[in-house]
Amino acid sequence: MISTPGLIVAVALATYAVVCLVAAPYLLTRGSWRVHYPRLCLTLWYAAFLTGVGAGVGSGAIGVWYGWQIGVDGQILADSFGFSAEPWVGRTVQIAGGVIGWSTLAIGGGLAGLVATRAATLVSSQRRLRADVDRVVARSGYRREVVAGTPVTYVASRQPIACGLTGRSRGAVIISAELDLALSRRELRAVIEHERAHLRGAHQLLSRLALLNQACLPSARAARELRRATALLIELIADDAAARRCGGADLAAALTKIGNADGDPTIGLRARRIEQRLALAA
Template sequence: MITAAALLLGVLVVGWWSPRPLSRLSALVGPGTALAWWLLTAAGLVVGTMAGVLLLVLPGHGPAAAVLAVLHDCWAAVGHGELPALDPIAGGAAAAVVLAAATRLALVSAGRRRRHAVLHRRHLVALQLSGAGGDGPLPTLWVPRDEPVAYSLGGRRALIVASTGLKDRLSARELHAVLAHERAHVRGRHHLLTAVADVLGRTLGFVPLLRELPGAVRLLVELAADRAAAAQCGAGPLRSALLAIRAVEGPRRSLAMAGGDTAIRLQRLTARTGPRLVTRAAAVAGGFAALVAPAAVAVALVAGTSLVWCP
């Protein structure tokens, strides 16, 4: 009971107070590292919650023994007119909350996948009817539109959507940088990462970390795609292209070239990173710390309490 309570309290501490330090640290490291830290912290939150609930429901026993013990306690309480033990009540309540959250998570995820499939199907039909853009494994659908638009759709049949106005407004180098940016989204599976963040944010938005997760992930995947495109085409063409199409975004559930905070993206295009070895070491250490943060807080709480009460 004590271990489970400490772990769940660690989940609360991390869930409520981690967004601010994560936001500050994200400005000091590369977007890929920051993206991993945000997602691993969210994963640690979910895993810590599940582990805490399991410790409440199964306090040191196997599933069958735990169920029999709960039934025995309830029957004894009814027969003797006493209140049941606290462990079964706490475990049952926690299990009910987790089950309700898991059900909502599944429903939100299914609805989002269904809407994404409809959007994707419409673009693929338009691509087939136009007969254009079928070059290689990642085709480009050119739509007749005056506004400069560029976005990508992920999945097994990923594609890039761009407007004819984009060609008219941008130079050849700028256009190449924009397309490289969208290809980076597909290669990095950024659509999947943003989908996971959106589902968690919509399902468990009462937790500050998960409420801020979708916005943070959307900005960080744009920064990561910017870095990949700049490495391939140079920061100059990408910067001028971003300024030219900053006001036009794509549909929901797509990753548009104009997405994210433009001022931050322009600033980070000129930012420098440290040595590769130091950067990788910091990424691994920070990712591990983010994943085990709830457990680390729980250990600290138990150790601190034992020192106070058991000198």
């Protein structure tokens, strides 16, 4: 028998999923609080995303179950709500229930297939990129050291590059010769701590999840905003972690130099954010 509370739960879950899809981009992209509390903002983004996905899956599962029940016995709907049905009504309801149940299952299967296909494409792309990076490191690495338990490799490159690599026990950090020459030892340590913060926080996993979400829903504003917010907020979180470990002045100086060399205005804005915090703390 179909229970009214079960139907209410299904509708409530579907409503919550839609609210997350619509409201999250509106509420979480406004105000300067995002810049001041990036970790909180990122947590709220992924709480809305993951619970919204879970609610959608739960609502769909309930729909499939009820559709299957109705498809097996059309009279079950009449019995559940306390009214009798004519034979033709029961048969019609039975067919409709079967259509709803199988359609919901087909949609769910299609979405699962889409996610699996997009994920396979992204994983393949990431593996090729990692193989290319490993070859560059093997060919151009000229110095290696260990900083707080994390291997750091310096590679011959004129580009201002600093990145963290996952896939090892504690990850690894790659620094280009351009940064090695341009930054002081303290500034370089701040950059390394920034990359180590990415590794500790599993930021690459979040970036891949946001990228997969957008690949599956390229036209959805929520997917675009999640990826954009993830890219910004993980950098701010890593900046804050590096500033706590090495001091904001060294990090701000390093970001300013990198921004000037790279031509990326957002890096300069991140440097000014750290400088403003230092000014307020003085």
